[in-house]
Amino acid sequence: MIQMSNDRFDKLKNWVDGTGPEHKHMQRSQQLDAVHYDTPKPEKTVAQQKASFNTFFKAYKQVAAVLVGVIAVFFFIAIFSMPEFGNPDNPTNNEVVERYVGSAEHETGAENVIAGMILNYRGFDTFGESNVLFIAACCVMMLLWRDKKCFTDEDRIALELEKRHEERDVILSVIGKIAIPVILVFGICVLFNGHVSPGGGFSGGSILGASLIIFSVTYGSDAVRRFMSERVYNIIRISGLCIYGVLFFIYIYCGANGIENGLAQLLVIIIDIAVGLVVMSTMFGFYAFYTKGEL
């Protein structure tokens, strides 16, 4: 009985493993199949690969040129059916424009219609823009942060040598001493007057970022790190975005157009400053990560 069961067990085991005598012909057929159908293709040599790439690039060039030509021709045909340049009766100058221009001041408190429009009527759009900038700064940080893959030992030695031989440029430091405060004050002026004059969060933030970049070039990154460490930088970025989000949510929740004129103006100014903070930190972050890989 035990012998029988052992035989059966062996049979079963052989059947499962495919090693029994009755499976020999099957294995053979499998081998034949393998020989017939799975013959490995001969490896392409480097020269062949190069040739195939060359033919691909030739065809790609012609196709791309034709494609661009066709698109340009279609655009040129479309131009001549477009309305006249600068005509007040054009379909683009419709009732929406009249509504924005006519009621921007007493609804948003901003004399600059564009600031009132992008921060109040189209506030969600600008919130999305701020998020895009924030995420772009995050991506650049991820890609260029000084880690093992991005910053090799050779880079470290080169940087140390550069630091040792670094001398402060006289012209740069003298001009910087005069120019940096002026640029800073101008940037703050543009940022705070965005609702009554040309400017606003994006332009003011860019000017502030430029002044920070000049400061960093003139006095070195250690001087910047004294007041803007990584922690402070992250706090500025995130707080700008959070102020915008919270304030705009409250504004929409309160019924948007129902609040007083003075409050609406205050809202536009604060949101402008929040956008300016995000733009400033993003601009400075781009510079810092591209040149040094850290703040």
Added chain:
Amino acid sequence: MDILSMIIDHRYTITAVVLFAIGMITMMLNPNLIKKVVGFNIMDSATFLMLATQGFIKGRTAAILIDGGADTTLYVNPIPAGLVLTGIVVSVSVSAFSLALIQRIYKKYGTINLKELLPVLKDGE
């Protein structure tokens, strides 16, 4: 004569289309990755020029109100300006991201020429 006056009337739009074509052909045909980004930025500028042109109205000034908006026929269309602002932000972000990617590619492969890069990439590296 008719066509000439039409071309003069649509000069900004024609410039925009020419710039767009230049940028697109640079982006598609130049094997250098950084020059591709430059072409992309030229394309963006063409789009902004086109949008700004659509908002202009002859004989009117920028939309910064001096009389509280009582007379809406004094100002140009403010909407394209807002759209251009959006476009600029997206363009800056995309350029920064792609340049960062290119820097990493250069650090890993030592080249930013697409013709030298593609065979290396195809080896499953």
